[in-house]
Amino acid sequence: MLKQEVILVEHNSSPLYRQIAYKIKEQIKNGNYSYGEAIPSENKLAKQYNVSRVTVRQAIDTLVKEGLLYKIQGSGTYVKEAKIEHNIYTVQGFTEEMKKLNKEPVNEILEFKMGEPEENVRKILKIDEGEKTFFVKRLRYVDDIPVVLENTYLPVKLFPDLSYEVMLSSKYEYIEKAKNLRIKESYQEIIPLLPDDNLKKMLKLKDNMPILKVVLWSTLDNNIVFEYTELYFRSDKYKFTIVGKRH
Numbered sequence: 229m230l231k232q233e234v235i236l237v238e239h240n241s242s243p244l245y246r247q248i249a250y251k252i253k254e255q256i257k258n259g260n261y262s263y264g265e266a267i268p269s270e271n272k273l274a275k276q277y278n279v280s281r282v283t284v285r286q287a288i289d290t291l292v293k294e295g296l297l298y299k300i301q302g303s304g305t306y307v308k309e310a311k312i313e314h315n316i317y318t319v320q321g322f323t324e325e326m327k328k329l330n331k332e333p334v335n336e337i338l339e340f341k342m343g344e345p346e347e348n349v350r351k352i353l354k355i356d357e358g359e360k361t362f363f364v365k366r367l368r369y370v371d372d373i374p375v376v377l378e379n380t381y382l383p384v385k386l387f388p389d390l391s392y393e394v395m396l397s398s399k400y401e402y403i404e405k406a407k408n409l410r411i412k413e414s415y416q417e418i419i420p421l422l423p424d425d426n427l428k429k430m431l432k433l434k435d436n437m438p439i440l441k442v443v444l445w446s447t448l449d450n451n452i453v454f455e456y457t458e459l460y461f462r463s464d465k466y467k468f469t470i471v472g473k474r475h
Contacts, residue, residue, distance in 0.1 A: 367431075441459065
């Protein structure tokens with residue numbers, strides 16, 4: 229097994245330390261090193277990959293800079309809990325995000341009601357005065373930790389059969405599979421803010437921890453706006469990826 233790894237190192241054009249960093253990263257990804265667990269010492273890794281300790285140290289320093297590992301003086305190097313990556317250019321629901329990470333999300337419904345929304349919500353949804361929406365407040369958990377609070381409005385005329393049970397699972401799956409509608413685009417605005425006491429309590433936040441608020445509205449392929457949602461993300465659990473293209 230060791231010979232195979234040495235051959236891979238010798239035939240790869242990347243610097244050795246980057247190859248070792250990649251291999252350690254794969255070990256983390258495959259669950260061989262768990263979050264909070266110490267990785268093998270520099271000596272052991274040097275023997276495992278048949279490279280020098282200097283090379284191993286460079287690889288570890290690279291992963292520390294990337295935020296995958298952290299060092300404790302006199303103790304060792306540990307796997308840092310990874311943040312959930314949210315790409316704002318992908319229309320993807322929370323359940324889909326979590327399943328791609330092999331995690332099982334849990335939804336706690338704090339409020340589910342039908343009523344007339346405020347004027348600003350009505351204008352975004354492009355519905356007439358007097359028309360009703362479902363309002364659903366959900367607290368979304370990963371590994372028993374609340375990571376996102378979601379307030380969402382959905383027009384009753386589009387989803388007359390929406391139920392409490394549906395919102396316990398995936399909203400987008402219901403829209404695409406049960407209603408046979410195609411989701412097209414999502415328009416998102418990101419706002420960093422300090423949470424009030426209520427948000428701190430619900431998301432179990434430490435004092436003075438900022439959060440990220442995302443305001444979004446999404447359309448179907450016929451350009452009908454089908455949702456208005458406000459999301460509150462824990463900044464210690466989430467990171468946002470923005471891809472820019474030069475035209």
